[in-house]
Structures are given as C-alpha cells and as structure tokens.
Amino acid sequence: MAETAVPRRTRHGSRRDPSIDADVLAATRRLLTEHGYAKTTIDLIATTANVSRPAVYRRWRSKAHLVHEALFPDLGREPPADDFVDEITRLCHGALAMYSDPAVREAIPGLLADLRTDRGMRRVLSDRLEATARSQLGERVAAAVTSGVARAGVSADxxxxxxxxxxxxxxxxxxxxxxxxxxxxxxxxVLGGVLANSSA
Structure with missing residues (x-):
C-alpha cells in the first residue's frame, strides 16, 4: 500500500510559545541579510519560519516593529561602565558594532523610511531602543558635571x-x-567636547 504524504504543519501558536518568536526573529535577520529590507516581506518571513501570517501579526503589529525587535533585541543587556570616560567609550564601541551587523546595515534605510510614515510607531520603537540608555546617560552626565569631570551645559541627548x-x-x-x-x-x-579639562 502506498504511503500517504504527511503535509507539513504550519504552526499557529500563541505568544506563550517562545520557539515561534525565536524562529520568526531568526528568519527575519537571515532574510534581511540575504534579500534586503524591501524584499523581506511578512509573507516571506512567515514561510521561512514555517508559521502562519496571522501568527506573525499577533506578535508584531507591523514589519517595522518585527524588524526592529529582530535587529535590536535587548540594548540594555550590557551594564554601564563605572567610569564616565569608560562609559562614553563603551557606547561608541557598541554603536559601531551595532551598525556593522550585516542585517542592521541592510535594514536601516528601509526601516527609517517606513517609520517616517508612522509617527506613533516611530515613537514606540525609539523609546524601546533608546529611552533607558538616554536616561542612564543623563544621570551619568549630571553626576560628571557635579563632580567637575564634565563641563556644564552638556546634554546627554x-x-x-x-x-x-x-x-x-x-x-x-x-x-x-x-x-x-x-x-x-x-x-x-566626543570626550574632547564633553570633559571639563580635556586636552583633546
């Protein structure tokens, strides 16, 4: 008797299944690197991750939201440096490393274009990306100014x-x-313009 082919099941799952999230995020990063932002559609991401299109939209409200999370999963993971100069240096190295990621480099132009048309989403993603980092740096700058390490009038932003x-x-x-x-x-x-007694 001939064997009956078993069709591949498309997983629908809920937000409680972290494996679906991981598969979709990994597929998004890979597709961005291989095809660029414009050609990385929700349909292609869903097919590549072997999930349904509605399953993707239940987790991310737009392509921009999904791409943002795939590229910038957790920017607050590395703790700030204790020394103010070391912290500025750490931020510079982190920013260069982030933008040198192939997926980030391919996605940034298209992502920025999409976010220009959706001010609400732009604000949500901006807060997710930078709010904590800017707040922490603001506290560090204020302390550095008070202690005389940084000059007055310096803005963390x-x-x-x-x-x-x-x-x-x-x-x-x-x-x-x-x-x-x-x-x-x-x-x-940056430090040449920030430090109170810089020789730069």
Missing part, C-alpha cells in the same frame, strides 16, 4: 545623537573596515 549619527555614517556611508579604531576615534572626539 546631544552626546547620544553624536555617537549614533557618527557610528551610522562611518559604517553605512563610509563603509569603514576597522570598527575598533573608528570607535576609539569617535570616543576621543
């Missing part, structure tokens, strides 16, 4: 903007190869 913008341009536009050297140079530049 501006420091973060300079680090993020400089890192993005270096990696995504200039396509620098030596991430560590670029990070050290960026840190030196």
């Amino acid at each position: 501006t420091i973060m903007d300079v680090i993020a913008g400089g890192a993005w341009y270096a990696v995504c536009v200039r396509r620098i190869k030596d991430i560590d050297v670029a990070a050290d140079e960026l840190a030196a530049l």
